[in-house]
Amino acid sequence: MGENDSWKRDWENDSQKKMNDEKRNQLHKALEGENPGPSGAVAVISLVAALLGFFFPYSTAKLILLACALLLGIAGMIGRKKWKGLGVASVVISLYSLFTAVPMYFLLGNTGNLASLPGGMPETETVWAEEVPREETTAEIEEISARLSTQELLLPKELVLISQNNGEKPVSLDYSVVFYGESGEMLSLEERYFYDCFPGGKAIVSVSLPRDRDYNLVPFDHYELQIDAEEEQEDERYLYFGNEFQITSNIGTEGTVLVSVINPTGETFDAVDMCCLYYSGDDAVGYASLTLTQLGEKAVVEFDHPRDESFNPVAFDRYEIFVVSTERYDA
Numbered sequence: 001m002g003e004n005d006s007w008k009r010d011w012e013n014d015s016q017k018k019m020n021d022e023k024r025n026q027l028h029k030a031l032e033g034e035n036p037g038p039s040g041a042v043a044v045i046s047l048v049a050a051l052l053g054f055f056f057p058y059s060t061a062k063l064i065l066l067a068c069a070l071l072l073g074i075a076g077m078i079g080r081k082k083w084k085g086l087g088v089a090s091v092v093i094s095l096y097s098l099f100t101a102v103p104m105y106f107l108l109g110n111t112g113n114l115a116s117l118p119g120g121m122p123e124t125e126t127v128w129a130e131e132v133p134r135e136e137t138t139a140e141i142e143e144i145s146a147r148l149s150t151q152e153l154l155l156p157k158e159l160v161l162i163s164q165n166n167g168e169k170p171v172s173l174d175y176s177v178v179f180y181g182e183s184g185e186m187l188s189l190e191e192r193y194f195y196d197c198f199p200g201g202k203a204i205v206s207v208s209l210p211r212d213r214d215y216n217l218v219p220f221d222h223y224e225l226q227i228d229a230e231e232e233q234e235d236e237r238y239l240y241f242g243n244e245f246q247i248t249s250n251i252g253t254e255g256t257v258l259v260s261v262i263n264p265t266g267e268t269f270d271a272v273d274m275c276c277l278y279y280s281g282d283d284a285v286g287y288a289s290l291t292l293t294q295l296g297e298k299a300v301v302e303f304d305h306p307r308d309e310s311f312n313p314v315a316f317d318r319y320e321i322f323v324v325s326t327e328r329y330d331a
Contacts, residue, residue, distance in 0.1 A: 043086035046072030050093040063098070070094035144171060144229040152225065153277070153284040156308060157217070159207040160277065160287050163227065165197045170235070172196060173203050174228040179210045179220040187220055196232055196325070198240040204275055204324050206287055217309060236331040241265050242272070242323030249321055257303040257319055261295065269295040273324040276303040278316040285314050289324075 049069035056062040073090030147167035153160040165171055175192040188210040194203040210218040246262035257276055263269070272295050278286035286306020292299055306314040 042072050042075050043077075043090065046070075046075070046090035047086045047093075050090040050097070054093055054097045066094045066098050070098070144231055145227055147171075148173070148227065148229060150225075150227060153287075155284055155287055156314070158209055158287060159223070160284065161192075161203075161205050161207065161225070163194075163197065163203045165199055165201055165203070167231075168199050170196045170198050170232045170238075171229045172232050173205075174230075175205055175207070176226045176228075177207050177223055179223045181219075182221045184221075187218060196235060196238040198238075201240050201242075202322065202324070204289075204322055206289065237328055238325065239328075239331070241267065241269070241326045245323055247321055247323070249319075252302070255305040255313060257321075259301050259303065259321055261292065261299045261301065261323075263295055263297055263299075267328060269326050270329045271325075271327040273326075274301065275322045275324055277320045277322070278306045278314070279318050279320070280314075280316050285316055 046069050049065055049072060053062055053066035053069055056065060069090055073087045073094060075087070077087035077091065144167065147165065148171075149164045149166060151162040153162070159177065161175060163173055173194040175190075175194070177190045177192075179187045179190075181187050190207045192205040192207060194205055197203040210220050212218055241263075244263075244265050246264065247259060249257055249259040252258045259274070259276075261272070261274075270293065272292040273289070274292060275287065275289040277284055278288075288303045288306065290301060290303065292301055303319075306316060308314050
């Protein structure tokens with residue numbers, strides 16, 4: 001009976017020892033999976049450094065970074081087996097990057113400037129424009145504006161401004177109109193911009209009269225007009241060909257103005273801006289505008305009948321057609 005008890009105790013002790021060893025092994029494996037350990041951390045750092053070095057510009061810093069990544073990658077390969085893959089990847093990337101970076105480093109002369117290579121990009125020097133004194137700029141604008149003559153036509157619903165460029169260069173015009181009430185209070189501000197008015201040509205813009213939130217006209221006492229002009233370099237895309245067009249027109253059966261445009265220039269125009277001014281006696285009573293796209297040899301356009309605020313037709317006895325601008329985007 002004593003021998004059986006002793007054998008039973010030994011068997012229980014051995015079983016308990018095996019269970020304790022197995023638990024320790026499982027705990028050790030779990031901890032090892034959660035924490036890379038020194039060699040694992042080194043392998044991760046080496047891979048990050050190798051990737052940074054791979055994308056870094058050619059310079060001394062790139063070579064130092066790749067060299068560190070290579071050494072850390074070798075150290076990572078010596079550690080635990082599960083992290084050797086990262087170390088191997090780091091070593092491969094570092095060696096490849098060093099193989100290509102070292103020759104480039106000496107070719108560029110450690111500057112990282114591609115202009116030092118034979119046939120490389122030319123060096124460019126940034127030249128900052130000198131600041132023009134405000135007094136000179138203002139004087140120049142006033143001088144250019146003096147070469148303009150502007151006709152102001154006050155219509156029932158809008159103000160039409162017709163400016164003629166009497167200078168020798170194209171100009172861009174910046175219009176600003178402020179409307180005032182009887183007590184001198186400002187009612188509204190309207191701004192318009194006309195690009196590239198050619199020498200001898202006309203810029204025509206329409207400015208809305210003051211309106212309230214419900215889009216009803218608001219009476220005004222007077223307005224102030226300011227025009228700032230700036231000379232432009234001649235742009236092939238905006239050269240004016242309107243004076244070469246053959247324009248014929250008549251009033252159609254519905255009271256609209258039908259216009260035939262014949263283009264003998266052989267050019268195709270991406271956009272042609274046109275407008276029509278309606279008169280009754282000496283007074284301008286209406287304005288209409290449109291953009292003709294892709295004008296080839298010929299086109300016919302229609303200007304609607306002028307109408308008042310209630311959308312009723314406004315009587316007119318004559319009209320005038322303008323070709324305001326011509327544009328060729330691929331010129």
